[in-house]
């Protein structure tokens with residue numbers, strides 16, 4: 001069998017050998033000691049990684065990022081709730097649609113693709129319309145690579161007394177995040193991104209305020225997404241006891257446990273900060289290479305560019321054939337995703353434990369340079385590789 005190409009997309013990501021090993025084991029029973037130990041470890045690690053404080057409730061459910069978003073949304077909004085969505089791309093639109101389907105009235109605080117919405121204008125909107133009670137934020141929108149100044153947006157939400165929902169699917173582990181300190185109400189993620197697990201698990205952290213907001217809902221959420229369906233199960237698992245609501249994805253939880261062990265092995269005790277630091281370094285290295293290759297980023301400024309992926313503009317006259325040429329070099333990159341700019345952009349993931357592999361980062365730059373050449377463009381591949389390598393070497 002030929003070696004798999006290097007997966008440099010913004011999820012699913014390259015996983016550690018220990019994760020592959022966990023995936024190849026028979027899925028254990030959901031009341032087994034082995035499974036309960038894995039759930040306990042994962043739930044505890046979530047508290048550390050989210051920096052959630054002891055009063056928050058972590059949930060691990062079968063599904064993915066979308067399911068996690070659905071859970072947070074449907075436990076926060078009633079029909080008629082007025083919500084504002086800060087829009088940075090496709091995933092903000094998804095959150096808006098979920099809120100609408102829940103019967104909420106949705107306002108969009110918008111920005112052009114590649115730009116971040118203005119926090120002061122949001123503050124004015126919340127001040128002038130006291131009827132708004134829910135604020136939805138996408139920390140990193142994977143369709144644009146735009147990073148929101150989450151701390152600032154949450155500060156505004158807290159001051160204005162609204163319930164905040166954060167989609168951290170593409171940021172958790174790759175960007176600094178402090179749920180309790182920053183005052184986020186619900187923060188959702190998924191297994192297949194920076195955490196370095198396989199796809200298939202929805203990860204939700206609900207603050208005590210989010211749990212209380214659920215208790216006050218007039219219309220309960222769908223049973224399978226209800227915080228109240230799962231709370232006692234998660235509490236039991238965290239104490240190493242069995243409880244049942246729906247059959248958990250036992251095999252995937254073992255793989256997530258292995259992924260989180262790897263994350264803490266790489267990042268050490270300070271992993272919630274160290275992992276994002278390493279993602280930032282990887283981003284700088286990749287972008288140093290992009291600069292030499294003459295490629296432009298979609299995010300308007302480096303300060304709003306995510307650490308876990310680079311959304312890049314195709315050079316004029318080139319399209320998806322570039323990704324095919326890069327794949328011929330053994331590296332998988334992702335096409336554009338945002339409907340408005342799908343054909344003008346592609347995306348490079350530098351997400352998950354691969355950010356600790358200098359060889360993989362440099363190889364990605366090299367493959368991109370060679371791909372450009374295969375498409376008939378001039379590209380100084382060795383200078384690009386050197387630029388990326390220099391950034392990494394400076395930190396060693």
Ligand code: PMP
Pocket residue numbers: 011063064065066067069091138140141142167168169170190
């Ligand atoms: N939100 C963001 C920011 C994402 O990047 C993604 C996945 N790309 C999702 C939500 C949805 O997650 P999933 O595809 O696992 O349902």
